Amino acid sequence: MGSYRRPVQGCFDFGDRSPRTYQSDSLYFAVVPDAVAAPKIAEAAGQLRRRYDLWSRIRPTGSLHISLAAVGEYEGIPETAIALAKHIGGVVRAAPFKVTFAHASSFKGKDRRPLVLRCREGATELAGLRRLLGSALDRRIPAQSSFVP
Helix, strand or coil, X not given: CEEEECCCEEEECCCCCCEEEEXXXXXXXXXCCCCXXXXXXXXXXXXHHHHCCCCCCCCCHHHCCEEEEEEEEECCCCHHHHHHHHHHHHXXXXXXXXXXXXXXXXCCCCCCCXXXXXXXXXXXXXXXXXXXXXXXXXXXXXXXXXCCC
8 A cells, every 4th residue: 555645736726816826635456576686677777877868857766656546645644545545555465576677668649648667567466456456445357458567
């Protein structure tokens, strides 16, 4: 389970001419690399950045993750959502599996196009875990969804 705070963005109400800001907190389930893998992933990202003269920043190792299933977006995460996520995290089970990465790409159609590493091994297991989480959240996630870890 991870939490990610989106950057504050300006919203404009042309009636009073004063800018307003909003924040959104996302609560989601994610797989995170262990303490050995995270620095290796960051180093690979740095090598790709240098090799291809990429300009976007590299995420801190503590932020690296594969998003699996959204619980919701909130302005301040309510205790009920946290309790639900903890309950689901306590009951959903999957056998351990290995995840390896072999390709780098970007998400097309996004405003901010992050460079991401794509799975070589473990994609099927991640998709299965995602479906289990979706079921626990009472959301049907089709087996052939567009999820690409």
